[in-house]
Amino acid sequence: MAFIKATLLIAALQTGVLIKSIRFVICLLVALVPAGISLAAGGVTDAEKLAVGLSMMALQFAAPLVGLILGSVVIAEEVEGRTITFFFTRPIHRSALFMGRWIAVALVSSLLMAGSAAGIVYGSSHATFQDTQPQIQWELQTERATGWKTKISQTSKNAWYKDEEGRSRRERVSWMQPGDVIDLPANPQGRPQRIRAVKSIPRDMDLPAGFAGLLILAASLGAAFYTLITAGLSIFYKRPMILGLAYAFAVEGLLANLPGSTQVLSVQYHLRSLLVDMENPAWKRVFDDAEFLEPGQALLRLAVFAIVLLGGCSWAVARKQFVLTS
Amino acid sequence: MSEILTDKPAETSEPTSCVIEARELGRWYGEVVGLSDLSVIIQPGITGLVGPNGSGKSTFMKLIVGELKPSRGGVRVMGHKPFANRTLYRELGFCPQQDALYDHLSAYAFLTHLLRITGKSARDSKLLAGKALERVGLTEAMHRKCGNYSKGMRQRVRIAQAIAHEPKLIIFDEPLSGLDPIARHQIRTIFNELASAGCSLLVSSHVLHELQGLTNRIVLIHRGRLLAQGGISDIRRLLSKHPRRISIASDAPVDLAVELLRLPGMRATRIAEDNRTLTVETQNAEQLFDELPAIATRLQAGITSLDSDDEDLEAVFDYLVG
Incomplete structure (x- = not known):
């Protein structure tokens, strides 16, 4: 009980301190980047594409960076500020300091990234769509002896073609309905040509069911997990941010994005497993044929990693001598 | 002056009554020797620990409070090995030399927080924090942020955190260094009051005269070794x-x-x-x-x-x- 009480009191104090710090402001700005982009996005044609792209940004960039910036204060800041003595000469278990301070940074970073994820979801759902009308797929056809032959098939608003004199000309096609035909002047070879509307493609302005919850879970868990990694480094190094950045963006960046089984060694892979639905074409375009874990399995593995790391860090803090310079 | 220039603890003392006992205590940082083969027994009451900068005073104190572990030998504080010893920390206070505080907190909030994490109730923590700050003369300024305090006030906050939980033994590392004469006088008065209340104090200084009038028991260390142990007048005469x-x-x-x-x-x-x-x-x-x-x-x-x-x-x- 005494350990839990000390841990929670330290966590409460550290949370109060953290949200008034310059680090918090920096992290808030980092978390706002993907959310801000989604909120400011204009001319969007597909909500899912926007949300998928920004989710990747949140998981690969914002969550690690927020986790690293906040996690580095856990022990290193106390050693650097030479205030660790005040805690380590009190009748409390030394690991209560680590646990309390980690809980504070994990909570704050999780809330920041949960807010960021919610912003992405809101922004993607409420983006200024280029056109809410369905898109028209049209074909530019020329007449041959065997009939009309399709030269081009597109979904753009305007069709470009060449007239008999070889000049480029534009025809607006966005108003057309399936089956509509526009007869054009003959092409440079003197053959008749036309534009034919083939089909109507509805615009995807809705996100998949459950996407919002999964993104918030993955982003907040990711940030908390990266705080734990940096907090662990902060026990041993005075500048844990540098090592943390190298790990998150060089080591993880390589492991998580190389094809093959090495992906399972990265935190990113497990976070993606929580979110990615390979049945969804928007995700399939990003990850091609990659395979992911079931969300429950990914969550379980992350929990086991976290418990092992927390245990190791607590053990190290309880035994390590922190040599303070006067 | 029988104990002058001895590096062994006084054999006449009763081991059971001593508050600190170091035996062949050594501590080095890589190849740098912080403390070398120090054997000393410190009795209850006020004891001065004197030595020039770099003599090993702070290292000795960090070993006493369990901030560091010995590289060789051992130290017992009130019968306990100090490193991470929660039983000992209930009876021990430490005022570190470094001018480190939480600048965004008030002295009152800082002390209350430290007392609460050690298991004291919110009410007792507030009472003890207020009492300790009153004792060091910071009652009026106790709700101001530590970052706005003068050097003397910051020193008094560090002293207050060391005495707030009413320990039996308090270690003060260079508590008078850099203070003006008035602040020195105030702090010396606090030390005398603590000693009168039955508290044992180990006070370090690199200036022998600072301890004059505070105690007649001096431990002199130099280059990590015990140089002399005895009455202040004997050592003053030499210096x-x-x-x-x-x-x-x-x-x-x-x-x-x-x-x-x-x-x-x-x-x-x-x-x-x-x-x-x-x-x-x-x-x-x-x-x-x-x-x-x-x-x-x-x-x-x-x-x-x-x-x-x-x-x-x-x-x-x-x-x-x-």
Whole structure:
């Protein structure tokens, strides 16, 4: 009980301190980047594409960076500020300091990234769509002896073609309905040509069911997990941010994005497993044929990693001598 | 002066009654020796730990409070091995040398928080924090943020956190260093009150005279080893045979220099370019320290700091070592 009480009191104090710090402001700005982009996005044609792209940004960039910036204060800041003595000469278990301070940074970073994820979801759902009308797929056809032959098939608003004199000309096609035909002047070879509307493609302005919850879970868990990694480094190094950045963006960046089984060694892979639905074409375009874990399995593995790391860090803090310079 | 120049603990003392017992204690940082083969027994009451900067005083204190582990030998504090010993920390207070505080917190919030995490109720924590801050004379300023405190006030906050939980043994690492004479007097008064209340104190200083009037028991260490242990008068007599250089920051350094030159044993005075710092060299430092408060008051010289040159003290210790 005494350990839990000390841990929670330290966590409460550290949370109060953290949200008034310059680090918090920096992290808030980092978390706002993907959310801000989604909120400011204009001319969007597909909500899912926007949300998928920004989710990747949140998981690969914002969550690690927020986790690293906040996690580095856990022990290193106390050693650097030479205030660790005040805690380590009190009748409390030394690991209560680590646990309390980690809980504070994990909570704050999780809330920041949960807010960021919610912003992405809101922004993607409420983006200024280029056109809410369905898109028209049209074909530019020329007449041959065997009939009309399709030269081009597109979904753009305007069709470009060449007239008999070889000049480029534009025809607006966005108003057309399936089956509509526009007869054009003959092409440079003197053959008749036309534009034919083939089909109507509805615009995807809705996100998949459950996407919002999964993104918030993955982003907040990711940030908390990266705080734990940096907090662990902060026990041993005075500048844990540098090592943390190298790990998150060089080591993880390589492991998580190389094809093959090495992906399972990265935190990113497990976070993606929580979110990615390979049945969804928007995700399939990003990850091609990659395979992911079931969300429950990914969550379980992350929990086991976290418990092992927390245990190791607590053990190290309880035994390590922190040599303070006067 | 039977204990002077001995590196073994006094055999006459009762091991069971001592508060600190170090046996062949050694601690090094890589290849740098912080403390080497120190054996000493410290009895209840106030004990002064004296040595020049780098002599191993802070290392010894960090070993006593369990901030560090010994590289060799051992230390027992009130019968306990100190490293991460929660039982001991209920009875031990530590005032570190470094000027480190949580600048965004008020002294009251800082102390209350430290007391609460050790298991005290919110009500008791507030009471004890208020009592400790009152004892160090910070009641009026206790709700101001520590970042806005003067050096003397910050030192008093560190002392308050060391005494707030009413420990039986308190370790003070250079508590008087860099303070003005008034603050020194206030803190010495607090130490005497604590001792009267039955508390044992170990107070370190690199200036022997700072401990004068506080205790008659001195442990002298140099280059990580016990150099001498005994009465303050015996050690003072040894040190006074050597010239000392003392820096005094004052509003009226010229007037002060003229007056001080009249004292016996004065060899030279020099006023620094800042027109505030007066450096005097004397063969009778004790008389200078005795006379200085009265002279400064008469001249209204406004002394803001008083420091003994470490290099000179080092020379004195070298002289003692032979």
